[in-house]
Amino acid sequence: MSYKNFPMVPRVIFGRGSFNQLNEILAPKRLSISAPFIYLIDDVFKNNTELTSRISLYYDDEIVFISTNEEPKTTQVDELVEKIILNTKARPSGIIGIGGGSILDLAKAVSIMLTNEGEAKDYQGWDLVKNPAIYHVGIPTISGTGAEVSRTTVLTGPEKKLGINSDFTPFDQVILDSELTKDVPKDQWFYTGMDCYIHCIESLNGSYLNSFSQSYGEKSLELCKEIFLDNSANISDVEAQEKLMMASWHGGMSIAYSQVGVAHAMSYGLSYLLGTKHGIGNCIVFDHLEEFYPEGVALFKEMKMKHNIILPQNVCAQLSNEEFDIMIDVALSLEPLWENAIGKNWKKTITREKLKALYQKM
Structure with a gap:
């Protein structure tokens, strides 16, 4: 009998205030000065300087605020990927998702689609992804979805709602800082x-x-x-x-x-x-x-x-x-x-x- 050989998140840091270690975690992962880190952040934090002031942006690093009024869509992933490709000189050093399950799923999907051809809808299913994703980090600001640890990214496509389930989906790094969840309604x-x-x-x-x-x-x-x-x-x-x-x-x-x-x-x-x-x-x-x-x-x-x-x-x-x-x-x-x-x-x-x-x- 053959058993499934699952990948897990290789690095995780846990503790209140551990978000402050993000910059030192990312520094060695920067590929070059023209390869930015792209932060996908739930737009509830748009005016929350308590969170954003702790992110150090260097070179062409960018924060993209994303509304989570709707569930993540394959078309939304494609738009983000296209925008990143058009606006960056080199492939990004990494994608950092900061938010709830929707943002974490988007971060996983974008990191996969930056290295795989076609559209996100082509990869809805099990083990369809061919190439490893770029470096991606998950930082949950609400607890419960399990998106920070799972090998799926749940997306609504034109024909179905189904995850990109693959060995390349899990995050390379997760930061579990429960302080970030304190203002959840x-x-x-x-x-x-x-x-x-x-x-x-x-x-x-x-x-x-x-x-x-x-x-x-x-x-x-x-x-x-x-x-x-x-x-x-x-x-x-x-x-x-x-x-x-x-x-x-x-x-x-x-x-x-x-x-x-x-x-x-x-x-x-x-x-x-x-x-x-x-x-x-x-x-x-x-x-x-x-x-x-x-x-x-x-x-x-x-x-x-x-x-x-x-x-x-x-x-x-x-x-x-x-x-x-x-x-x-x-x-x-x-x-x-x-x-x-x-x-x-x-x-x-x-x-x-x-x-x-x-x-x-x-």
């Missing part, structure tokens, strides 16, 4: 934290599970319970911020050797059609999945109540049959997720009618 904190929680439930209940995934998934789940159910924990608690950062890391690691499941497959459909953000989309779907994850959903509802979170209702109420079909097509295309969730014969039970009935509840 409460709803966002909850939705992204639940993305991590749902990763764990889907991984731990999946048919792909093995001891490698289980050990990471169980630790992540334990941390999620401490953060979202413990009476003393709250969003501004330093220890809770550090725990969620590690829960996110472990949750991302737990998927390396397994897969996610029903909530992710169906939320990709919502996201593709309605533009629903990933974290909240997972929550909207997971709320109705008692049939697949009874204990996980019961606990989720408890966490939701504890933190006074009201999820959007009736998001699919006005959809036409054609629109339901589009969502169902996207969800069904994620075959590894269904196989992990249901088993090899998943197509016998996961019918179009079944998915439509579930979407109609949302």
Whole structure:
């Protein structure tokens, strides 16, 4: 039997204030004075000098602020790559992503597309990337997505929402500084934290599970319970911020050797059609999945109540049959997720009618 030989993030630094070490980490990686570092930063930090003043720009280094109002798109990756190629004298020394899952995914995708021909949509799938990406660094400013550690970059393309899953996707360096997460709005904190929680439930209940995934998934789940159910924990608690950062890391690691499941497959459909953000989309779907994850959903509802979170209702109420079909097509295309969730014969039970009935509840 042949086992998958997965790459991991080779270098990671953890600790409050570790963001201050960014400049010394990057200095030896500069290829030449005409090969800049390009910083892709969530535009919520546009007027936040507390963060931007700590980045030293030299030569042709550039900061590009990016709106995350929408999920990352393949066309957005192509535009960024074209802009970088046109505006730089030499291939960049590196791409640094600073933000949540959307920005981290964009940074990974741009670093891949700077060395691979064609368009980003050509690489949506598993192991389609031929050439190593350029040096890329991930610095999460919100915890839960696992994007900082995963080998995928989730993108909405013209025909589907699907990641660029490859051995060249993971970051070369990650900086885990929980201080950067201190100003996350409460709803966002909850939705992204639940993305991590749902990763764990889907991984731990999946048919792909093995001891490698289980050990990471169980630790992540334990941390999620401490953060979202413990009476003393709250969003501004330093220890809770550090725990969620590690829960996110472990949750991302737990998927390396397994897969996610029903909530992710169906939320990709919502996201593709309605533009629903990933974290909240997972929550909207997971709320109705008692049939697949009874204990996980019961606990989720408890966490939701504890933190006074009201999820959007009736998001699919006005959809036409054609629109339901589009969502169902996207969800069904994620075959590894269904196989992990249901088993090899998943197509016998996961019918179009079944998915439509579930979407109609949302």
